[in-house]
Amino acid sequence: MRKLIVAYAGDFADYPMGGVLEYTKNFSRYAPVELYCVGITTDPTMPLRQWTTVKIKDVERPFLPLLYVNDEKQRRSKIPLNFKFLNALRRQKADFLRMGAAVYIQRAEHGLAFMNEDIPLFFNTHGQSAFFERWTTHPLFRWRVFRAWFTRMEARIIHRAQGVFTISPADYEYYTSKFPQHAQKIHYTPLGIEIDEYTPPPKREGGAPRILFVGRLDASKGLDLLIAGFAQFRRRYPDATLTLVGGSHDFNPVEAEVRNAIAQNGVFESVVMTGLLPRTAIIPYYHQADVFVMTSLWEGLPTALLEAMACGVPAVVTNVGGMPAVVKEDENGYVLRERDPKQLAELIERAYLNRERLGLEARRTAEQYSIRAHAEQVCRLMGLTPLPQPIAQELVC
DSSP states (O other): OOEEEEEOSSOSSSOOOOHHHHHHHHHHHHOSSEEEEEEEESOTTSOSSSOEEEEETTEEEEEEEEEEOOHHHHHHOSSOHHHHHHHHHHHHHHHHHHHTOEEEESSGGGGGGGTTSOSOEEEEOTTHHHHHHHTOOOGGGGSHHHHHHHHHHHHHHHHHOSEEEESSHHHHHHHHHHOGGGGGGEEEOOOOBOTTTSOOOSSOOOSSOEEEEESOOOGGGOHHHHHHHHHHHHHHOTTOEEEEEBOOSSOOTHHHHHHHHHHHTTOGGGEEEEESOOGGGTHHHHHHOSEEEEOOSSOSOOHHHHHHHHTTOOEEEESOTTHHHHOOBTTTEEEEOSOOHHHHHHHHHHHHHTHHHHHHHHHHHHTTOBHHHHHHHHHHHTTSSOOOHHHHHHHHO
16 A cells, blocks of 8 residues: 555645644655645635645645634634544545545544544654643643543554654653553654755854744743743843744634733843744744744754754754754753753853854754655655665565
8 A cells, every 4th residue: 555645734735834734744745655635724715625736845746625724713713623623534534445545644633533444544643642731721621631531532543553653752752651552653753854945044144143933832832931031141132132933823822921921021122923924934034043942841853943953053942852852062052951041041142152163063963854764764664665675685584
């Protein structure tokens, strides 16, 4: 079987930034199989539940939009988009079964549509149960009963799946320790980016320090620490600026909290919030930045971190998830060991003063994370493509 359906509640044709969506689109571009994209549309004129095609850079793939989503309405909705998408998958699953394809899901709940069906199912965790248990701000996940249900549901999906893929060493350790009985089908497949498209600029402009964050405006990102640390840094560099690139596709009160933190720290005139942007619009921000900062409370392996490093930007990150496996002390950035604004400001300053040296190594580090290699490895582990010849010969021997 060489057919694969990639299912995710995102618009494969034209949807703003988002790490998981960027992953699924890049995976869909490079996977060496007959691949079908199933998602949503933000275009009210697009027919629903009818196959069309989507062009992902230079590759065309069949695309099936199951839902129309208005971003403004969805942000006010108390029902998470992923659960609306689950119901749409259930309505469409008979067609998927007739296709004779495997299904690759990016959210555990989407696997519920296929629990009782004879269809190969693969799951990319993106570290989600740790995220939902600890850091989500959606009202549903504040209910203990709902969190308990989600944990049990994810366990059922992992039991049902033929393969489970994690994107960072921390995720792999988390899931293999949580589900030791399924350790043989849980794989660590390092996340990748398009390293030929995220490249350093020919020359960075001089001037005042420019600090950058790219990601969801979510409680898990710990932006209160970033803003407080930037305020401390700005005492030594009064002309410094902080740009927050990102937003949220779902109901999320964090944006108001971030604005309050900016006001409380007295840095309103020095912080720019761009909101959600298309991926192509983010690259200029990487090119302009001197230091990339991510003060997350929890992470898998952020795409934005790899993208920034690929653009030659040194990083300052917290000691969580897969980030310490990528950011090496005084080589390509610094790791903050304590959630202390003063220490964060000191590391930002060190990264800024050493940005040229650290930036060169940041680029070399990012070159090790190729999305093409990742997609090929995942498809081999799914059994959709043959093993490389030397490995196949070793297995025979």
